[in-house]
Amino acid sequence: MSPISYILNSVWQVSCSTWLSLWILLNEDDKTWEDNLNPHAHTYGLLRRKPSASEMYYKITTYTKFILVRHPFERLLSAYRAKFESPVNKPAVIYRRTYGVNIAAKYRTEPVNSTLLGFITFKELVAYILDKYPRKNDRHWERYSRLCNPCAIEYDIIGKYETLKLDSDHFLDRIGAKPELRYPNEKKTNTSGLVNSYLETLTNKQIDGLLKLYKNDFNLFGYKKARRIE
Secondary structure, X not given: OOOOOEEEEOOOOOOHHHHHHHHHHHOOOOOOHHHHEOXXXXXXXXXXOOOOHHHHHHHHHHOEEEEXXXXXXXXXXXXXXXXXXXXXXXHHHHHHHHHHHHHHHHHXXXXXXXXXXXXXXXXXXXXXXXXXXXXXXXXXXXXXXHHOOOOOOOOOEEEEHHHXXXXXXXXXXXXXXXXXXXXXXXXXXXXXXXXXXXXXXXXXXXXXXXXXXXXHHHHHHOOOOOOOOO
């Protein structure tokens, strides 16, 4: 499989960490592997260098391109739980300091002790996201249509979180990966089972705002636009 002729568009909150580890194993003999992980990742500093326009065009028109997506509401909740709800993990501590304190100060009429620590509710995060629209949002809850240019790039394989292992292994087979290199049989989080209970904390206006915000993501990837996930 050398030289590399495939691209993974690794989207945050869609098995990004697991796929990064797998990508390193997949390309351990090729020192240019970073250049083919997420064609737009240089925007967020994941690549050591920004590819030239001609190089980018060549890759997106000739390489096998793979993207993974999940239901927009489920991905948003995953970001909230990972970045704000966990009391101990390092990313959550950073996000509470970076976003949480300011969000709590803006959307709470009566400050509570947790405000200083940046513990915010899902409803408060949604209020913040909707207030920022249509400006650029944080990559962990930014729209696929802004992160991945699905209208400009013709992806060869579009995998879904709901069929994560099946779709990931299909991509690995497609690019000729070693038979022993498979997506791990990891236990998924229970985010999908919790989405509706978190949506119930929102107003109908907020849910309608999210449906509007993520409208293109719903349409592009075949997810049903509804106030609840069936």
